[in-house]
Amino acid sequence: MAWQFNSNRPIYQQIVDEIEMRILNGTYEMGMRLPSVRDLAVMAAVNPNTMQRALAELEEMGLVTTQRNTGRTVTTDETSVSRARDSKADLLVETFMMQMKALGLSRKEVLDRLAKGEPKEGEHAVNS
Amino acid sequence: MQSILEVRALSKRYGSTLALNNVDLTLPKGKIIGLLGPNGSGKTTLLKIVAGLLTPTNGIVLVDNQPVGEGTKALISYLPERTYLPDWMTVDDCLDYFADFYADFDMARAREMLTRLNVPANKRMKQLSKGTREKMQLVLVMSRRAKLYLLDEPIGGVDPATRDYILDTIIGNYDNEATILISTHLIADVEKVLDEFLFLKEGVITMHDTTDNVRETQGKSLDELFREVFRC
Amino acid sequence: MLKKLMKHDFRALSRTLFPLQIGILGGGLVATLLTVLTIRIGENTARSDGSALLRALIMGVSATMSVLIGIAIMASALVTLLLICYHFYRSFMGDEGYLTFTLPVSTDKLILSKLFTGMIWTLINAVVIVVTLLIFSVFGTTSNSIANMDVLKAIRMFFTDVLPQAAQYVNVPLMIIETIVIGILGLAAQMLEIYFAIVVGGQVAKKHKVLAAIGMYLLINMGVGIITTTFMSIVTFGEGLANIAFDTVQEVSRFMTSAFGWYGVLFAGLAVLFFFLIRSIFKKNLNLQ
Numbered sequence: 001m002a003w004q005f006n007s008n009r010p011i012y013q014q015i016v017d018e019i020e021m022r023i024l025n026g027t028y029e030m031g032m033r034l035p036s037v038r039d040l041a042v043m044a045a046v047n048p049n050t051m052q053r054a055l056a057e058l059e060e061m062g063l064v065t066t067q068r069n070t071g072r073t074v075t076t077d078e079t080s081v082s083r084a085r086d087s088k089a090d091l092l093v094e095t096f097m098m099q100m101k102a103l104g105l106s107r108k109e110v111l112d113r114l115a116k117g118e119p120k121e122g123e124h125a126v127n128s
Numbered sequence: 129m130q131s132i133l134e135v136r137a138l139s140k141r142y143g144s145t146l147a148l149n150n151v152d153l154t155l156p157k158g159k160i161i162g163l164l165g166p167n168g169s170g171k172t173t174l175l176k177i178v179a180g181l182l183t184p185t186n187g188i189v190l191v192d193n194q195p196v197g198e199g200t201k202a203l204i205s206y207l208p209e210r211t212y213l214p215d216w217m218t219v220d221d222c223l224d225y226f227a228d229f230y231a232d233f234d235m236a237r238a239r240e241m242l243t244r245l246n247v248p249a250n251k252r253m254k255q256l257s258k259g260t261r262e263k264m265q266l267v268l269v270m271s272r273r274a275k276l277y278l279l280d281e282p283i284g285g286v287d288p289a290t291r292d293y294i295l296d297t298i299i300g301n302y303d304n305e306a307t308i309l310i311s312t313h314l315i316a317d318v319e320k321v322l323d324e325f326l327f328l329k330e331g332v333i334t335m336h337d338t339t340d341n342v343r344e345t346q347g348k349s350l351d352e353l354f355r356e357v358f359r360c
Numbered sequence: 361m362l363k364k365l366m367k368h369d370f371r372a373l374s375r376t377l378f379p380l381q382i383g384i385l386g387g388g389l390v391a392t393l394l395t396v397l398t399i400r401i402g403e404n405t406a407r408s409d410g411s412a413l414l415r416a417l418i419m420g421v422s423a424t425m426s427v428l429i430g431i432a433i434m435a436s437a438l439v440t441l442l443l444i445c446y447h448f449y450r451s452f453m454g455d456e457g458y459l460t461f462t463l464p465v466s467t468d469k470l471i472l473s474k475l476f477t478g479m480i481w482t483l484i485n486a487v488v489i490v491v492t493l494l495i496f497s498v499f500g501t502t503s504n505s506i507a508n509m510d511v512l513k514a515i516r517m518f519f520t521d522v523l524p525q526a527a528q529y530v531n532v533p534l535m536i537i538e539t540i541v542i543g544i545l546g547l548a549a550q551m552l553e554i555y556f557a558i559v560v561g562g563q564v565a566k567k568h569k570v571l572a573a574i575g576m577y578l579l580i581n582m583g584v585g586i587i588t589t590t591f592m593s594i595v596t597f598g599e600g601l602a603n604i605a606f607d608t609v610q611e612v613s614r615f616m617t618s619a620f621g622w623y624g625v626l627f628a629g630l631a632v633l634f635f636f637l638i639r640s641i642f643k644k645n646l647n648l649q
Contacts, residue, residue, distance in 0.1 A: 007349030007351070007352060008343060010340040038302075042296055042299050042300050045296070046299075047160050048299060048302055181462065181648040183646055201462055201463060201465075206462050210458065213456075214372065214456055225368060229463050
């Protein structure tokens with residue numbers, strides 16, 4: 001199944017996000033060997049050069065490492081994974097708060113709402 | 129960066145119509161490039177000139193620094209819009225033909241792809257459906273280790289499943305030394321696989337950029353940009 | 361690469377031409393058999409004082425049969441030629457041209473391959489026709505024995521009497537070689553002339569390319585006729601052969617050794633001319649639709 005991409009950001013960035021997410025949520029376990037660039041490109045139905053670029057970016061972020069013989073693997077370095085998780089979470093929170101602000105909710109109102117827990121059934125979540 | 133294709137002041141006239149108007153173009157090695165434009169914008173004409181099937185009215189075409197001829201034909205793997213394999217040839221005959229003339233033809237790869245397509249080796253071309261023949265041609269073309277692939281509307285007029293098969297085949301056989309030039313008017317389907325694109329409008333190249341750059345600077349997809357540029 | 365081209369051209373041509381030649385041979389055999397049968401029945405009827413009408417009828421059938429064989433064989437030669445032309449047309453002018461003209465092969469070799477394979481098949485066809493006619497004349501024209509001794513005798517005489525006699529006046533091996541060479545050159549010129557007509561027909565016409573090719577051939581053939589007449593008049597005049605009467609063996613042999621050779625030069629010239637004309641169209645003006 002080809003991956004879904006939206007139209008306003010470069011595809012390699014969206015691939016970085018997708019693979020990062022898979023690493024953070026454990027779909028790609030730590031130390032796991034990644035498929036080859038070509039296979040990943042076919043899976044995502046994207047240009048192999050684009051996939052290459054995304055993987056280079058992930059390497060720079062420390063989430064993926066390249067060994068001479070084994071190809072690319074997910075990092076075994078816990079700190080880089082948790083660092084990535086932190087910054088991702090920060091980013092999501094920041095985006096979320098901005099959207100809430102745009103809705104006209106104060107910081108306190110947002111926190112109250114969060115404390116109340118998950119939205120109940122029937123209430124629809126606003127999707128960006 | 130080294131270029132695989134250099135086009136200088138290229139024009140092609142059919143009678144009173146100018147199919148290509150003073151085209152200048154340099155394509156780098158190792159990229160998948162979209163040749164995008166509406167029907168009749170000159171895409172096929174450009175590809176046919178590079179493949180050596182049409183004589184230009186004016187201008188210079190260099191493939192890997194050689195003028196179009198015997199030498200460049202060995203470097204180019206060309207997929208025309210039409211089915212060109214003789215009716216009476218069997219699948220094996222076609223493989224034999226390509227293996228005989230193209231030193232870069234990878235027989236094992238071709239056979240493997242045909243097996244996956246369930247095309248029996250002893251079938252004649254006329255016994256195959258039009259769709260299967262088109263896939264067969266794609267397999268032959270992509271089984272070569274060419275330096276420049278020219279694919280003319282490979283996904284035009286096919287169903288979505290076949291479209292996926294064709295794009296998979298192109299991506300799966302691409303090696304990053306080669307350059308693939310894909311002509312199409314179906315932008316949304318190919319834009320994920322394109323490094324660069326050319327907009328061709330009435331025989332003139334109006335834009336040549338990277339796909340990433342369009343998204344980064346304009347925040348829109350190629351498809352959206354195309355619709356704006358070519359709005360009727 | 362020429363070898364590979366010829367291999368594939370030969371394969372493509374053989375697909376239709378091989379069965380056709382078998383058909384000619386088979387048809388010739390069947391007709392021979394039928395004719396022999398007719399003759400024998402005719403004679404039996406004659407001996408048993410049967411009706412003269414029946415005899416005439418049977419003789420008529422036999423004669424018609426011979427004529428039909430002749431026509432069929434003539435037609436087969438034409439069909440062979442047409443199939444060779446059709447192969448040329450398809451390879452270069454049809455959709456298959458997309459395959460042919462993107463091969464990493466020089467234009468010269470593309471044309472030469474078509475020329476050689478076309479000539480080889482024409483020669484094969486000629487041999488098949490000669491063999492069929494021989495079979496018919498030896499086995500299909502007598503009722504006295506299986507083979508017609510008169511025909512066999514005539515063939516033997518050609519080797520025992522005619523050739524030795526001719527050898528007194530001309531160099532027989534040289535003449536044979538000369539005839540073969542000139543024949544081959546003539547065939548090449550003819551083949552290339554037809555190919556050229558097909559190519560030009562394809563260039564001038566958008567739709568009715570075959571019709572245009574035939575028209576072009578007639579036109580070109582007129583041109584060739586004019587060239588041939590002019591060339592040969594000049595040559596024979598130059599050689600002082602203008603008033604040759606072919607009355608004596610000496611005159612014939614003189615013609616064979618001088619004017620005949622000039623035909624070879626003419627055919628070679630025409631072949632080269634047509635070859636380069638086709639080549640230049642393919643190289644400079646190829647516009648595959």
